[in-house]
Amino acid sequence: MKKILLAEDDATMVSLLTILLGLEGYLVVHLSGENQDIIQLTRDELPDLIILDVFLGEQNGLEVVRKLKGLNDLKNSKVIMTSGMDLGDKCMMAGADDFVQKPYMPVELLEKIRESLSG
Numbered sequence: 001m002k003k004i005l006l007a008e009d010d011a012t013m014v015s016l017l018t019i020l021l022g023l024e025g026y027l028v029v030h031l032s033g034e035n036q037d038i039i040q041l042t043r044d045e046l047p048d049l050i051i052l053d054v055f056l057g058e059q060n061g062l063e064v065v066r067k068l069k070g071l072n073d074l075k076n077s078k079v080i081m082t083s084g085m086d087l088g089d090k091c092m093m094a095g096a097d098d099f100v101q102k103p104y105m106p107v108e109l110l111e112k113i114r115e116s117l118s119g
Contacts (some may be wrong), residue, residue: 001058002117006030007038007064008082009056012019019105026113029057037062042074043065049116051109054091060095069095080109080117084115 008014018028024090029045031038038059042050046090050068054061061081068074080098081091088099 001025001027001047003027003029003045004113005038005042005045005050007041007050007052007061009053016024017109020110023033023111024110037069039067039074042068042077047077049078049080049113051113052079052081052096054081054085054087060091065091065095086103 002025004021005060006014006028006047008017008030008111014030016078020029021028029041029047031041038050038052038056050063052065056064061083065079065081068077079096080100081087081094081102082100083091084102086101088101094096096115099110100112
């Protein structure tokens with residue numbers, strides 16, 4: 001079973017995605033609080049994929065993905081970034097593997113997840 005880490009600070013979105021991804025057969029873990037260290041959580045959980053919001057309260061998703069991709073033990077982590085703003089180019093330049101702009105249809109996210117996990 002593939003494991004997905006949700007780095008999202010919107011509790012409703014976390015609940016919806018946890019249900020959706022669970023129904024699709026994924027094991028879902030998520031931040032316990034918006035200030036939880038995403039790098040350490042990634043090391044602890046070793047997810048197959050991270051869905052990372054650009055704006056996470058005190059944390060900046062662009063900085064997080066740069067750090068992830070700059071660390072030898074985490075540089076191969078697959079990351080799909082999300083935002084309500086059109087920041088796809090910035091996310092890709094920071095090291096994301098893909099980007100989905102909110103609001104998105106569940107089928108769009110699932111397609112991107114499948115692509116990321118198969119590649």
